[in-house]
Amino acid sequence: MHIYANPARFLRIAKWLTPLLLVSGLVLTGSALLWGFTQVPPDRLMGDTVRILFVHVPAAWLGMGGWTAIAVASLVELVWRHPLAAIAARATAVPGAVFAAICLATGSIWGRPTWGTWWVWDGRLTSMLVLLFLYFGYIALSSSLAREGQASRIAAIFGLVGAINVPIINRSVVWWNSLHQPPSITIGQSSIDPVFLWPLLAATIGFSLLFGGVVLARMRTILADIQAEARLRRKAQKADMNADLQSDGATA
Amino acid sequence: MTTGLKPKHQRLALLVVALLALIGATLLAVYALRDQASYFYVPADVAANPPEPGQAIRLGGMVETGSITTQADGVTVQFIVEDGEARVPVSYTGILPDLFVEGSGVVADGRMDANGTFVADNLLAKHDENYMPRELEGMTTAEMREEMQDTVSGSSQ
Numbered sequence: 001m002h003i004y005a006n007p008a009r010f011l012r013i014a015k016w017l018t019p020l021l022l023v024s025g026l027v028l029t030g031s032a033l034l035w036g037f038t039q040v041p042p043d044r045l046m047g048d049t050v051r052i053l054f055v056h057v058p059a060a061w062l063g064m065g066g067w068t069a070i071a072v073a074s075l076v077e078l079v080w081r082h083p084l085a086a087i088a089a090r091a092t093a094v095p096g097a098v099f100a101a102i103c104l105a106t107g108s109i110w111g112r113p114t115w116g117t118w119w120v121w122d123g124r125l126t127s128m129l130v131l132l133f134l135y136f137g138y139i140a141l142s143s144s145l146a147r148e149g150q151a152s153r154i155a156a157i158f159g160l161v162g163a164i165n166v167p168i169i170n171r172s173v174v175w176w177n178s179l180h181q182p183p184s185i186t187i188g189q190s191s192i193d194p195v196f197l198w199p200l201l202a203a204t205i206g207f208s209l210l211f212g213g214v215v216l217a218r219m220r221t222i223l224a225d226i227q228a229e230a231r232l233r234r235k236a237q238k239a240d241m242n243a244d245l246q247s248d249g250a251t252a
Numbered sequence: 253m254t255t256g257l258k259p260k261h262q263r264l265a266l267l268v269v270a271l272l273a274l275i276g277a278t279l280l281a282v283y284a285l286r287d288q289a290s291y292f293y294v295p296a297d298v299a300a301n302p303p304e305p306g307q308a309i310r311l312g313g314m315v316e317t318g319s320i321t322t323q324a325d326g327v328t329v330q331f332i333v334e335d336g337e338a339r340v341p342v343s344y345t346g347i348l349p350d351l352f353v354e355g356s357g358v359v360a361d362g363r364m365d366a367n368g369t370f371v372a373d374n375l376l377a378k379h380d381e382n383y384m385p386r387e388l389e390g391m392t393t394a395e396m397r398e399e400m401q402d403t404v405s406g407s408s409q
Contacts, residue, residue, distance in 0.1 A: 043385060044385060045356075046379070046383075050383060080260055114377065115377055116350075116375065121291075164274060164278050168278070168282070175282060176286065176290045176291065177292050177312060179292075181381045182381050184382070191382045193384040
């Protein structure tokens with residue numbers, strides 16, 4: 001694990017991995033959605049509304065997966081103090097929040113024709129909304145800490161504590177009666193017909209590749225920012241020193 | 253080196269203890285919330301703890317097959333919600349959601365009247381976890397497999 005904690009080595013790998021993930025993610029997501037929107041037959045009850053599944057499910061998975069990644073990075077940061085872990089957590093927060101928001105929006109659009117309502121306060125919907133608000137809190141906290149140049153340890157603790165919501169979202173439809181249906185895909189079996197399942201899996205992998213690419217790109221940006229700031233600071237110090245020397249010369 | 257623990261192992265141990273405490277607290281909270289956080293009551297709950305007539309509750313369950321009847325006014329429907337243990341008659345006046353069919357799930361907002369009928373002001377259709385195309389509905393698994401094989405071999409020709 002220490003091998004990847006070296007920023008220089010990370011940047012060398014990320015340089016070619018970022019475009020690879022972004023391009024393959026775009027191609028796979030594009031073809032999966034094209035397949036799902038045009039080639040798949042309508043559902044027996046929902047009709048064409050079922051197609052929103054191909055965006056909603058990957059978005060839900062990445063919204064929850066994003067926070068899981070933040071939690072793992074936070075743990076690594078707190079215990080092993082890896083320099084890249086905090087940056088990885090910060091870079092994951094915005095795409096994670098975007099996917100959580102997409103999940104809520106598409107779910108709401110699906111819910112109107114299917115259930116007959118845009119929104120209900122059941123366990124699944126409420127805990128997913130809480131996740132979106134946790135993302136907002138995390139983004140505000142980590143970016144303000146980064147601006148102040150303070151240690152990101154507080155953000156890491158927030159990331160770990162917030163992770164408790166992820167299994168709650170996952171189990172909410174099992175523990176409590178909810179309007180949202182119970183899980184369709186459990187380990188080893190699926191109650192989704194293969195006609196829908198394959199494009200769904202392709203879209204999920206495609207969106208995940210895109211997510212990875214965006215996170216790497218954001219990590220590179222944050223590292224570049226840190227480098228540029230350090231360089232500016234050195235320059236400013238040098239200028240200060242020169243000014244001091246000059247003013248010393250003037251008074252002498 | 254009297255403690256024999258590296259600082260990073262100390263931090264790891266501390267974090268594991270803190271996380272275990274957090275998970276324990278959450279599980280306790282979830283356990284305490286298990287009734288309150290449910291979105292609706294099932295007919296068995298209504299049978300075990302009959303709510304006061306007029307008290308607003310949410311009732312959820314399956315629409316019993318063959319139980320939907322439409323009144324003479326054309327907009328009032330009566331049906332039975334069951335969960336395999338108990339049955340509750342429901343009456344509703346208004347537009348039905350598209351997915352409201354016999355044998356599927358429903359969640360109704362409303363109140364019990366004095367005769368033990370649940371009067372709903374709002375109906376939500378509950379979708380189950382099954383997704384399948386229209387052509388395959390009502391087929392057995394073997395028939396489905398045959399149909400799919402036909403489709404696949406047909407398209408490759």
